[in-house]
Amino acid sequence: MTLRILLASVLFARLSLSEENRLDLLVTVNKSVVIETTATVKRLSTANGEVAEAVAVSGREVVVNGKLPGETSIILWDAEGKRTIYDVRVLQSQSKLDAIRKEIAEELPGQPISLSVEDGNATLRGSANNALSAERAVAIAGLVGKVTNLLRVASPPPEPQILLRVRFANVDRSVTSQLAVNLLSTGATNTIGNISTGQAGAPVIQPSSPANFSISDALNIFLYRKDLNLGAVIQALEAKQLVQILAEPNLMTMSGKTASFLAGGEFPFPTLQGGGGGVGQVTVQFREFGIRVQFLPTVTARGTIRLVVTPEVSSLDVANGLTVQGFTVPGLDVRRVQTEVELVNGQSFVIAGLMDNRLTETINRIPGLASIPLLGKLFQSRSINRSNSELLVLVTPEIIDPTAQGLEPPKLAFPKDFLKLPPMKIPPAPEEKK
Numbered sequence: 001m002t003l004r005i006l007l008a009s010v011l012f013a014r015l016s017l018s019e020e021n022r023l024d025l026l027v028t029v030n031k032s033v034v035i036e037t038t039a040t041v042k043r044l045s046t047a048n049g050e051v052a053e054a055v056a057v058s059g060r061e062v063v064v065n066g067k068l069p070g071e072t073s074i075i076l077w078d079a080e081g082k083r084t085i086y087d088v089r090v091l092q093s094q095s096k097l098d099a100i101r102k103e104i105a106e107e108l109p110g111q112p113i114s115l116s117v118e119d120g121n122a123t124l125r126g127s128a129n130n131a132l133s134a135e136r137a138v139a140i141a142g143l144v145g146k147v148t149n150l151l152r153v154a155s156p157p158p159e160p161q162i163l164l165r166v167r168f169a170n171v172d173r174s175v176t177s178q179l180a181v182n183l184l185s186t187g188a189t190n191t192i193g194n195i196s197t198g199q200a201g202a203p204v205i206q207p208s209s210p211a212n213f214s215i216s217d218a219l220n221i222f223l224y225r226k227d228l229n230l231g232a233v234i235q236a237l238e239a240k241q242l243v244q245i246l247a248e249p250n251l252m253t254m255s256g257k258t259a260s261f262l263a264g265g266e267f268p269f270p271t272l273q274g275g276g277g278g279v280g281q282v283t284v285q286f287r288e289f290g291i292r293v294q295f296l297p298t299v300t301a302r303g304t305i306r307l308v309v310t311p312e313v314s315s316l317d318v319a320n321g322l323t324v325q326g327f328t329v330p331g332l333d334v335r336r337v338q339t340e341v342e343l344v345n346g347q348s349f350v351i352a353g354l355m356d357n358r359l360t361e362t363i364n365r366i367p368g369l370a371s372i373p374l375l376g377k378l379f380q381s382r383s384i385n386r387s388n389s390e391l392l393v394l395v396t397p398e399i400i401d402p403t404a405q406g407l408e409p410p411k412l413a414f415p416k417d418f419l420k421l422p423p424m425k426i427p428p429a430p431e432e433k434k
Contacts, residue, residue: 025086027066035062039078048072066090127152159254162297165396168247172389176239180381186229247291255299264290269329289314311393312336351393360385
């Protein structure tokens with residue numbers, strides 16, 4: 001019984017193969033192909049209607065329209081039940097492929113990139129100069145369909161390194177003029193004491209012996225009449241000061257990275273913080289001061305250097321400080337500039353004209369006595385302080401390359417040897433005496 005069933009199955013399979021034909025059919029996307037049959041078509045079926053569609057326009061003509069790249073099959077049945085199977089392969093339009101290949105060649109010239117399409121999948125082969133070029137090639141090839149990226153990307157060149165040469169020149173000139181008069185009496189009109197405006201140190205009279213007194217500052221004009229027991233101390237001083245601060249820091253960093261330089265120090269200052277029970281706690285922090293420069297260079301596509309530079313010169317100002325819970329906090333005298341420029345390699349720019357001119361005049365007077373005509377000048381003191389400072393900053397950026405591997409680094413010239421060289425040979429050990 002089993003043998004009969006097996007023989008019947010083989011005969012049915014041979015009959016089925018004899019009743020169907022299998023053919024290949026090529027169609028292009030957005031194109032149509034007409035199938036002409038010798039027998040009248042009663043039915044048809046399409047395996048994947050998204051790739052291709054089959055439309056019977058008459059009893060013996062079927063139109064196949066290509067829709068998407070890929071493969072499918074179409075089966076036709078005639079009136080006698082015979083089947084004809086078409087293996088349909090839908091290809092991408094060659095004109096569209098040529099247009100995409102041309103677009104890649106124009107957008108990425110000089111880069112060997114090839115595009116092939118297989119079953120609706122695009123494949124990119126070849127090499128690109130950088131990752132950005134590879135991304136653009138994938139975006140263009142995406143017009144075909146899903147993209148397989150097999151491009152080789154060349155190693156990117158090292159980031160350019162930038163050396164910034166900065167020169168600071170800060171000149172500070174100050175002139176001070178002081179004029180003060182102190183009067184003293186060692187017994188005139190039975191009075192012992194002195195009159196002072198407080199600006200200059202007044203003479204100190206000994207209570208036990210009024211004739212003995214001391215002067216704290218020797219740079220004075222001293223007049224004394226022993227017969228009148230009267231004396232005067234006149235202070236007339238002039239001071240000139242010239243301070244010049246120079247710094248030439250050289251900073252090196254990579255394009256797009258920030259670098260900074262500080263030549264100065266840090267000073268402590270108290271900070272009040274909240275504590276338990278509503279009682280504040282004082283902590284000490286440190287703040288920087290001195291000559292500082294901070295810059296952010298960027299090398300543009302044109303080869304120029306775009307530079308954001310912030311030079312700063314700060315110094316402690318004790319006169320404008322304050323005292324908090326026993327801590328003396330000095331003030332800061334700050335001059336800061338921030339600018340953005342674009343230079344060619346090796347060019348320089350100068351920031352100048354940062355001038356600070358100050359005139360301070362202080363007059364101390366003794367009420368009443370200073371209003372006496374002519375003699376009132378003896379009961380007042382005057383201090384005049386003139387200061388003039390100017391800051392000059394010269395900046396020169398340069399694109400540099402490190403020393404090649406294997407080359408001897410440059411030697412520095414020193415006026416004297418810091419330490420003597422060690423002996424070339426180790427002296428032998430002394431022989432033991434027998």
